[in-house]
Structure formats: C-alpha cells, structure tokens
Amino acid sequence: MMNLFLLGSRRYYVLSMIFILLSSLLDLVNPRLIGYTVDTALGRGTGRVALLVLFVALFAALFRYLFQLTNAVGTERFVKRLRDLLFSHLIRLPYAWHRSSHTGDIIQRCTSDVETVKVFLSEQLTSLFRIIVMMSLSIFFMSKIHAGLTLIAIGFIPLIVLFSMYFHGKIGKAFMKAEEEEARFSAVVQENLTGVRVVRAFGREIDENERFEKKNYLYTRMWIRVLRLGAAFWTSNDFLAAGRTMVVSILGAVLCVRGELSAGSFLAFVAYNAMLDWPVRMLGRIISEMSKAGVSVGRICAIMNAEEEDKPETPLCPPMDREICFDHVSFSYEDAAEEVLHDICLRVPEGSTVGILGGTGSGKSTLMMLLDKLYGLSGREGMSVKGRITIGGVDLKDIDTGYLRRNIGMVLQEPYLFSRTLSENIGITQETLDMGEVKRAARIASLEESVDRFYQGYDTFVGERGVTLSGGQKQRTAIAQMLIRRPPVMIFDDSLSAVDAATDAAIRKALSENIGGSTVFLIAHRVQTLMHADQIIVMDRGRILEKGTHRELMERDGIYRVTYEMQNGLEPKEAGA
C-alpha cells in the first residue's frame, strides 16, 4: 500500500539521502581542520585554513539546502498523492460504510494520521538516516584520534538512548491523555455554543459555567503533567549530555598532559564528541515516536482497503422513463432481527406520481435509497436484500450506478449544502454554470424571493463557512439543484417538511406545470401534499398497509383517513358511525 502512495516521490528521497551523506561528510571536516590549525598551522599563518573552512562550509551548506529541498519536494508529492487517493476512494465508498463509521474518526484518519505518516517520512526517517551517518562517521574519526577515549565517550550512549526512550514513552502517554481530554473539553465548548439558545431559555448559565470551568481545570492539570514530565526529561537529558562532555574533556586533558594526545587532536576530539550530542538525544525520541507511524499507516490502509461501491459487470444504460417495479423486495441489516422492508410490491407507471405516507421507521426512506442504489443490491455491505427492482424490465443491479443516479433526482429532508455560492450549489452537477438555468430552477423551487433578500443574491456564500440558511431554504435549494438536471425520475424524501403550507402548494404547482413526464416519488407527512398523487401508499414497519388513490383511501377506514381528518382538525369518526 505504501508503495502506491510513494509513487513519484521515492526518487526525491533517494536524492535526499545522498545529499545528507555529502553534507554530513563535509560537516566532519571542520574539526579536523581546527585540530590541524592548532597543532601545525599556528605560526605559519592561519588565513589559508580559515579560507578552507569557509570553502568547506559553503559546500556543506549547499548540500544541506539540497537535502532539505529534495526532502520537502518528495514529502509534499507523497502527501498530495496520499490525500488525493484517500479522498477519492473515500467518497466512492458505499453509503452503508459511511453510515457505520464515525465522522470524527474518518476525518481524523484523513488529517492527523496523514500528518503522522508525513512527519515519519519527512522528519523521522531522514533524521534516523542522518543520525546513523553522523554517529558512525564521528565515531570513526574519534577512534582514529584515540580509541580508548572513544570507548568511554560512546559508553554513555546506550544509557542515554534507553533513558530517553523510557521518558518519551511516558510523555507520549501523558500527552495522549491530555489530547483526549482536550477533545472532550472542546466538545463541551462546542455544545454550549450550539445550544446557547437553550441555555438562555432555561437560564442555566451558572451550571454551564461551572461545567466549563471544571473541564477547563481538569484539562489544564493534564497539561501540567505533560509539561512537568517534559521539563524533567529535558533537564536530565541535558545533564547526561553535559556530563558526557565533561568526562571526555577531563580525561582528554589528562591524556594531553601525559603526552598521549596533542592539543589539536584533543580539540578535534571534543568537537566530534559534541557532534554526537544531537544524534544521541534524538535517537531515543525518534525510536519511541516511530511506532506511532505504524499505527497511523494501519488506520489509513483500513480505509483504502474498504471496498468501493458495487459495479455491475456489464453496466447497462437503459432509458429511464419507464415503469418502475418493486418485486417482493425485503431488506434487513445483518445484525438486526427485524426487517426494515418486508415483501414490498409496487408498480409505478412511467410519468406517474406516487405519494408515500409513513411515520419514522416505516421504511419509506430505505425504499428510496434502494431505488437510488445507495444501498448495494448484492447484500455485500452487511445487509441482505431479497426480491428485485426493475426499470422498464431491466434489473437495477445491471444498470450503471452513475447513470442511474444522474437520472434519478433525489431531494433529502435535511439536504447538504456545499461551501460555495448559492448559484454554484444549485448548478453543482453542471460542468459550466448557466445562470439562466439556475434562475429557472430557483423560480420553480420558489427560492427566488429568498435569494432576493440576500445581500449578494446568487453569489451569497452558503454551507459550513457561509450564511446559514433556514431548513426550508435548504430544502428549496436542493430542489432547484435537482431540477437543473431535469431527471426522468424524482424523489422528494420529506423534502417539503420545513416550508409552510402555502409555499408547499406553490412549489407543487410550479413543479407540475414545468416538469411534465417525470416519474415522481413524494414522501410527506402532510396529506395535503400527497392527495393529488396517482397512487398513494401508506407504510408502517416496513410493510405497505394501504394502497390506492386519495378517493379510494378516504373510503377505507385506515391510517390515511385518520391522518387526513386529524390534520384538518376534524375529530376522527368512530368506526361504523
């Protein structure tokens, strides 16, 4: 899987490693030059050595720059590829997969897990390589100067690395706890802000403030713990490093006095020894943090390995303005005992309108989702589907999913608006934005008046970061969005619930005048919305209880008539009265 992501960025990493090697080698030249200066050049003019130092440093800097640049290019290429592949796969995963996943979790995988992998590649892996190069080279040069002293200098290293690994493990745990607490704390703030009207309406400011401060104190305590551990670690680590330097310096001085080491070699040795400080310090940290990257890669791959939506083997694109037929359709989730849909049979002639009345959990939305193949019909996604749905005699299973959905316009009860302008939202399915079409659709959806009230009209930014639209405005925008495509099949899934009765009627009137010939599924609570449909079905607990026209259903003593009478403020008549 990582190979797929690394395509196109690997060569930059190889280049980067080469530059690391070159710059590290040059870095190690300078101490030798200092040693040489002190031992032999003093008294014969140091100007030339100084020039050499400058010259070496220039190339060291150049390679360092190249190493960082190639590293950045490779990393950003990798991140782009990873994000693009992940996102494109994500939105093509079955709707059922999304339903069973937590939004926050998915987003975390796409953001902070990606970040962890990025840091691993761009910082940890290259650092590790650099550390190994630096350490082996410095140790090599040191051993050339004095083998015994080198042994003492590196004797400390395993201790320091183990020590920092231990501490980083502890800090990491405390850090994670603090982050979890932060998430909870942040949720408390979020909730208070979204529910601020309720808080006010009940006068609960005092309790909310108490709740907030309690969380605030807890969160702060968690962080203090992390910071204390960090302070203890860094200072003790500093102490160990300084101690190592001190021991080497004093022993080196002793060796100098004994004549076993020249002053210049001593200075060079101390300089090499100092070069070990940084790698040693980082090693423990990197080792303990690298394990995180493995976890993140696993979490990302879990998304990538989830299977995309079903595709028929030979997808058909039959004409869609044909009779739609539900043939003994049953549907259930694998882990649930009760069926969501039970033996649904329904014939919808082309160009006719079906009204569906049913309470929450009656299965009406599920039925529509099956028609739009939002739930795969193969029953692979943890659900089982029986029976078949056909359009003009062609099994839905064999129809190209994209083609099907393009030809079925579906408006949801709580539609989603994208962070774009209003006109871009309405025309989101169009390659090029035709304002005439946008306005026509908006007019039919009775949205025009609302648009006029916006300061920037159709250019008003909506969605997450824009103007908040009311539920009714959102529904009407979604209707306009669907109308622009003039689909032969339209589904209104309780999508007029948030508009008032007069607007509801106006929209329905405009619809019937402007879009003849489409097959329409109309789900609503309001009988008034449904009564003109060619046939009306009443659903309850996954079954069709009543089926017929308004007149036929009114003659029966069923749910439909009761609902009608209740909505019109008439006391339901007693049966047989």
Add this chain to the structure above:
Amino acid sequence: MIRRVLPVLKPYRAMVFIMVLMGLFSSLADSAFPLFNRYALDHFVAGGTLKGIGLFAALYVGVLLMQVAANYISMSYVGQIEVTVNRDLRNMLFRHLQSLSFSYFNQNSVGYIHARVMSDTGKIGSLLSWRMMDVVWNASYLIFILVVMFRINARLALWILLLLPAAILAGFYFQRKLVAVNRQVRESNSRIVGNINEGVTGVRSIKTLVIEDRISRDFEEETGNYQRMAVKAGHYSALFTSGLTFASAAALALVLWQGGSLTEKGWMQIGTLSVFMSYALGMIEPIQYLVHTVSAAIEVKVNIERVTKLLETAPDVADPPEVVERYGDMLHPKRENWEELKGEVEFQDVSFHYPDGEELVLEHFNLKVPQGTNVAIVGETGAGKTTLVNLVCRFFEPTQGRVLIDGRDARERSQLWLHSNIGYVLQTPHLFSGTVRENLLYGNPEASEEEIAWAVGLVAAGEVIERLGGLDAQVGEGGDMLSTGEKQLLSFARAILADPRILILDEATSSIDTVTEAKIRDAIRTVIRGRTSFIIAHRLSTIIQADVILVIRDGKIIERGTHDELMELGGYYHDLYTSQAFPE
C-alpha cells in the same frame, strides 16, 4: 498590543520572577562553560600538569548541577504559566460569552467563537510564557558572551560583532518570508480539512448528485495548491537553516583567521582561541531564536486583537446596574429578591429591527395578553412570529416602545429572573450529550421520578425512550441518536418539567408525525391550562383551541380573535384554513 493581555500574568508575578531569575542563571552558566574548557586547556593541557584537577572537576560538576536545577525550575514554571494563563483566559472568555445576547450568536458562527476560546488563548498563553522565556534566555546569553569576549580580547570581539547586524537582517528577511508562506500553507490546509469534512458529512448528497468526479477534482486542485505552497515554505526554511550553518562557519573562520594570527604572535593562548570558537559557533543560534520569537510575537497580535474584541463586545441586552444590584447578575443571582412571575405580557407600541438589519420586523405593535391566556400566532415565514416571542423572552429588546411583564417594563427585572420562568421549545430542538434523564432535567434539576414519568407520558415519548434504552441511555452529541421529531418530543417534555409561568412553542411539533402529534395536542391542552402561552404553528389544526389567534403579516396584526370569530370574518385566516382543510 502585548500590554493589553499582560494583566493576566498578575496573579503569577512571583512565578514569573523566579522563572526569569532561573533563566538568567542558566544562560550565565551556559556562557561560562567554554571558560572552564579554556582553563583546562591553558592550565592543564598547555601547562602539562594535573595539579588541582580534582577541585576543577568538582566545581564543573557543581555549576552543572545548579544549572540543571535552575533549568528544571524555569521550565516547569514556564509550562505552568502557559497553561494557567490559557485557562484563565478561557474562563474569562467563556464567562463573557454567557452574558452576550442572541444577536452575537446569530452573527458569529459556532466555529468562529470556538476558535476564539480554544485556539487564540493558546497562542497568547505561549507568547506570555515560552516566547518571553526565549527572549530572556537568548538575549541574556548573547549579552553575557559579548561581555566575556570583549573582556578577553576586544579586537577579536569587534570582528565578531561585525557579523551580528548581517545575521539579524538576514534572519528577519527570511522569517518574514517564512511567516507569510506558512500562513498560506495553513490556510490551504484548513480548506483541505474543510473539503474532507464536506466529503464525509455530505457523502449522501455527493452520491445522489453523482458529483464524485467534480468533488475529487476540486480537492486535487486544493492539494496541488497546498503542495506548491509547502514546497515554497520548504525552500525558504532550507535556505534559512543552511544559511545559518554557513554563518556559524563564517564566524569560526573569522576566529581562526584573526585569532590564529594573534596566537602565533603569542598574544593569545590556545584556550582563549577555543573559547572564541565556541562562542562564534554558539552565537548564531540565539540570534535566530530571537528573530524567530519577535516575528512569532508579531503573529500573535491578530489573536490578541480577536480575544480583546470579544471581551469588549457589549451584550445588546444587558441589565442596568440598579437591576443587577437588586436581582443579581447572570452568575450570581439574588433569588431572594425575585418576585413571583404571574404571566401577564403586554406590548406597548413596540417597533423592532434586528441589529444587523434595517428593515422593521415589527412596527408600532400593541398587544395585551392577560395572565393564563393561550395565544396562537399564525403567519407566513418571515412575518415576525419568532421575533414576537423573542421579545417576550427578552432575547432581544424593542428598538422602540416597551414590553411589560406583570405590568412592569421587562428591563426592570433581571434576564435570569425572566428566563427561569419561561419554557421555550424551539423549532430546531437541541439536546445536550448525556443521558435522556439529564436532558429532561435540564430546566429543573429537582424534578422527581414521578414528575419525569408524568411528563414523558404526557408527550407520548415513552416508546422513543424505550427504544433508546431507557432514561439512562445516551442521546449522543447534540442528540444525534434521535430524529428531529424525537428531539422535539424530548425538548417538549423538558420544557414541561421546568414548570414555567410562560410557555412558548415555536413550531415545536413540525417534525412529529401526525399520529403522535394528535396525542401531543392533548398534552398541550393540559400543560397550558393556567399558564400564559404562545404557540406558533404551521398546521392550523394545532391551534384551533387557542383563546386568541393572531394573524401576523409584515409585522402587524391583521386579524385577531378566536377560531370561530376569524372563520366568520372570512379574511386571511379563513382562506388559509379552508385551503389547508379542503384544498381543491
């Protein structure tokens, strides 16, 4: 700018003092270590003797240990100051938010306010702790080593001093570039996160609209944009760090060249040369840190401005001092002085427009609602129905005229007094994460089990609660385990349990199916008995029983009366009712 937030450090003055002191000691010790090496080189190595090396080592270790202790103390204090300042700032902001009016929350998104409380404070906290400490440590270290260098050899020190302005100027140049490009990277990143969020939360719409390709394409465009920015940032920071190492090497070369010639003339010892080499190599980093800290501090200016702006935002609806004096404020109510609220409401010549608009929503509006009256409000979207009840609740105040509660101007009593006596069921119901029980008790934590059972029965929410798993089941974040209709049921029960004197139902049953609504209608009848109530509904069937029905159009009452009276009148209400009941 920093001065405006400095007061938050006041309670921690002693800690700040110790922190600075310890930091100074630590940098002093750091600048002294090369001097130890010099002594070792000149005295032991060059002198060829080991006499006194024990004492030397002991002194070395002593200073080292003291520095470790100083570092530990200053680091823990810095951390502690950071998080406690953050905490105090968040508390201040949150408390202030509790006093702000509805209009503030209407005009600012949750995300925006959330970022003020959670992330701006963090930036300010780290400015006042780590950044401050960085300045103290690096500046003092630079001063110390410059002083030592000048004391040892003024000529060589002068040479090195020449490098300083160049390093500082180059540092600032790169920092400015880096800050600018990094901001673009961050902005692009937050757009990418927004896109991912959209892809996940809007996946159903993306699928039904078949716009996967388009959304992917837009996403790839943004990641491409990000890639360009990030590589640019990488380029600058690579230039910056390699320039830094080159500058260190240049300083070293300078010392070797100048110092070498001094040494060969016998004017300088090897030990002194090594001190200069250490300083030359160690000088560049503190300069860069200082430059970095200054530019980071400039960045925080924006955060400080945002926070102070929020803290200075005055609530549109505020209780005057004399009212606070008598009734207490939002967080310290004086309940003992609260009068009983009876429930008479009167609008006297009320005109109103929203703070962010010019258009009058209500114009010279007059209405007297006697105690215990049941008022139903009918009208088109945008006619001013919700505005009317918001004025009753004093979530907004009239632009002109006044609202009287029990015969006295609402402004004469505290907001909390009024809100504690009002039950408001909103059109978009909001539950808090927690159990069903916690939510039901939100308006009245003292309600008994019997009362809960009664309220639940009344609104016919028993089945819903049972399906969730009982009263102690979790409702999820924002109540997202429930449908809108179910949330409306529970928020209705919540309002009933609060036992308010004034009950307001704003489209409270719009998402509830007809059968359940019929049951609730009886509940409403029971609950409003003896209370003043305002009911807004689209479905006329729910309001037929009202004592008085107001038909509102463009902010004015155009019809007023009982159902029968209005039907007889044959006006707007009659048309509306007949069109709903007998369309054709």
